[in-house]
Amino acid sequence: MPTRAIPYLKAVLHLLCLLPMLYLAQQYRNGALANLADPTNYLTHFTGDWALWLLLVDLAITPVRRLNPSLAWLIRLRRMLGLWAFFYATLHLAIYVLLFSGYDLPTAWAGLQAGHLGEPWNQLKLIWPRMLDDVEKRPFIQVGLFAWVLLFALAATSPQRVLRAMGGKNWQRLHRTIYLAGIAAVVHYWWLVKAGVRTPWKVTAVLAVLLLARVVYAAMKRSQKTRTAASTAI
Amino acid sequence: MLLRTEKPIPSSEITPQEVYESFTMTRRRMLSGLGAVGAAAAAAGLPQLALGETPLKFATSNYTVNDRATTPESKAKSYNNFYEFGEQKDDPARNAHKLKTSPWSVQIEGLVKTPQTLDLGKLMALRPIEQRVYRFRCVEAWSMVIPWDGFPLAELIKFVNPLSSAKFVQFISLADRKTEDLPSGISWPYSEGLRMDEAMNPLTLLTFGSYGQTLANQQGAPVRVIIPWKYGFKSAKSIVKIRFVDKMPPTTWNDLNPGEYGFYSNVNPTVDHPRWSQAHERLLNSSGNSLFVKSVPTLPFNGYANEVASMYAGMDLKRNY
Ligand code: HEM
Numbered sequence: 360m361p362t363r364a365i366p367y368l369k370a371v372l373h374l375l376c377l378l379p380m381l382y383l384a385q386q387y388r389n390g391a392l393a394n395l396a397d398p399t400n401y402l403t404h405f406t407g408d409w410a411l412w413l414l415l416v417d418l419a420i421t422p423v424r425r426l427n428p429s430l431a432w433l434i435r436l437r438r439m440l441g442l443w444a445f446f447y448a449t450l451h452l453a454i455y456v457l458l459f460s461g462y463d464l465p466t467a468w469a470g471l472q473a474g475h476l477g478e479p480w481n482q483l484k485l486i487w488p489r490m491l492d493d494v495e496k497r498p499f500i501q502v503g504l505f506a507w508v509l510l511f512a513l514a515a516t517s518p519q520r521v522l523r524a525m526g527g528k529n530w531q532r533l534h535r536t537i538y539l540a541g542i543a544a545v546v547h548y549w550w551l552v553k554a555g556v557r558t559p560w561k562v563t564a565v566l567a568v569l570l571l572a573r574v575v576y577a578a579m580k581r582s583q584k585t586r587t588a589a590s591t592a593i
Numbered sequence: 594m595l596l597r598t599e600k601p602i603p604s605s606e607i608t609p610q611e612v613y614e615s616f617t618m619t620r621r622r623m624l625s626g627l628g629a630v631g632a633a634a635a636a637a638g639l640p641q642l643a644l645g646e647t648p649l650k651f652a653t654s655n656y657t658v659n660d661r662a663t664t665p666e667s668k669a670k671s672y673n674n675f676y677e678f679g680e681q682k683d684d685p686a687r688n689a690h691k692l693k694t695s696p697w698s699v700q701i702e703g704l705v706k707t708p709q710t711l712d713l714g715k716l717m718a719l720r721p722i723e724q725r726v727y728r729f730r731c732v733e734a735w736s737m738v739i740p741w742d743g744f745p746l747a748e749l750i751k752f753v754n755p756l757s758s759a760k761f762v763q764f765i766s767l768a769d770r771k772t773e774d775l776p777s778g779i780s781w782p783y784s785e786g787l788r789m790d791e792a793m794n795p796l797t798l799l800t801f802g803s804y805g806q807t808l809a810n811q812q813g814a815p816v817r818v819i820i821p822w823k824y825g826f827k828s829a830k831s832i833v834k835i836r837f838v839d840k841m842p843p844t845t846w847n848d849l850n851p852g853e854y855g856f857y858s859n860v861n862p863t864v865d866h867p868r869w870s871q872a873h874e875r876l877l878n879s880s881g882n883s884l885f886v887k888s889v890p891t892l893p894f895n896g897y898a899n900e901v902a903s904m905y906a907g908m909d910l911k912r913n914y
Pocket of ligand 1: 400403404405406407408410411414448451452455459500503504505506507510544547548551
């Protein structure tokens with residue numbers, strides 16, 4: 360891939376990552392969303408799925424790049440994909456807070472329109488105990504929140520400036536936790552489905568392959584090192 | 594809102610409720626003649642055509658929720674848990690057309706004076722069908738308001754005469770690899786059960802239809818039970834066997850995860866499911882144009898405490914969830 364082409368590729372990828380969002384907007388506009396029996400459930404699952412899928416694509420970049428030196432340019436797509444995963448995870452969280460938790464959106468909105476700027480906040484305070492209860496009691500919410508906080512930390516430290524300020528080593532150490540976010544997101548999924556339901560197995564398999572690729576690569580590198588060390592010893 | 598709508602929406606969602614109701618009532622009256630013909634054909638043992646949902650002849654009932662709007666039919670028939678046909682809630686509506694509901698018979702077995710196999714037509718003709726509008730509460734913390742057509746299960750129980758040793762009733766659903774997915778994580782057939790007094794409670798409805806028509810396949814056609822004070826999974830679908838037993842029968846979700854799904858599974862806002870609170874529910878009854886789903890407090894016994902609470906007097910409902 361010539362370096363010149365990369366900005367174009369990025370533009371195309373941005374558009375592709377925006378497509379799920381545009382699809383939602385279109386379903387909103389044509390009334391299809393409102394015609395669903397349970398739009399809240401649909402939106403929660405839709406955004407959760409896309410956050411996880413983009414996170415997995417992001418995690419795939421390093422293993423794929425290592426297959427062949429000619430794929431080195433892939434690394435330049437990693438940051439944007441991570442940010443898009445964070446975007447959908449945040450949308451997912453926002454839907455949890457504003458729709459799933461029982462937040463009274465119409466009242467908050469009517470308050471705003473009537474000039475009561477504090478109304479959205481009042482409504483949030485009303486359901487706050489319910490969300491706190493979720494965070495205290497429910498492991499699936501806890502790991503979800505953990506995954507989101509990690510993604511948030513990575514997104515916040517993603518600009519070049521921050522990288523320079525932090526120093527490459529520290530920055531890299533922090534950004535390796537993206538694997539942890541991936542694992543947490545998959546655990547979140549397993550913990551929220553009912554016993555007997557196996558839908559998360561596909562994403563789990565993909566994550567397992569990606570993690571395994573890392574382990575294999577590290578082992579290969581180590582044995583290479585010992586071999587070189589051995590040959591220099593002779 | 595109409596401007597935003599490209600897809601055709603059901604008449605129930607664009608016609609004011611009153612107009613819609615009077616329209617369907619006349620339509621039903623016009624069609625009830627047809628229903629009678631079908632029932633007569635069935636009673637005479639003539640082969641019935643399986644044409645999907647057909648109108649039913651029914652009487653109205655006092656058991657009618659009137660403090661909440663009825664869930665639009667299209668929503669009740671497109672959002673179903675029926676794991677035999679897939680694990681996502683839109684799977685059953687997509688896959689259940691493969692379910693063959695005719696011929697159909699229900700085997701009555703176990704501790705009963707005269708074990709017998711009842712043909713569906715005969716079963717339906719046993720007692721007059723009435724329509725009851727019940728609250729329906731899923732264990733996943735959403736609810737609907739649905740008109741069900743059937744007669745009390747007690748009528749069938751009296752008809753088949755269980756022995757005095759029968760303490761529980763077990764319902765067994767169809768499990769057919771040829772037409773159903775039967776996801777591998779669950780052991781099939783689906784089994785549910787009630788204590789005898791619960792089965793005899795006048796609210797427990799042997800159900801053949803909804804919205805004045807025979808059940809859609811994804812709702813558990815052609816015959817199911819509806820137990821409105823319990824979480825939805827207790828209301829077994831596509832029943833092929835009703836068995837009278839002396840011990841608490843195994844039930845599918847309770848077997849899979851006893852910590853999450855009790856045998857009783859009465860709707861109880863004070864006992865949380867480990868993964869979500871049961872204190873509130875998303876009331877899925879809006880007719881159309883809003884994304885917003887109301888969250889309402891869940892009522893003890895799903896609002897049927899007057900009718901059923903006495904059956905559990907003295908029981909610790911936190912332990913017997
Ligand atoms: C504070 C953070 C989070 C909260 C409160 C949260 C909450 C939820 C809830 C309530 C559900 C639906 C559960 C149900 O239907 O019973 C869900 C599903 C899901 N979430 Fe999250 N979540 C969070 C973070 C995340 C993150 C960071 C990811 C991925 C990167 C994620 C991925 C998913 C997935 C894949 C599903 C299931 C989708 C499906 O079933 O198709 N969540 N989450």
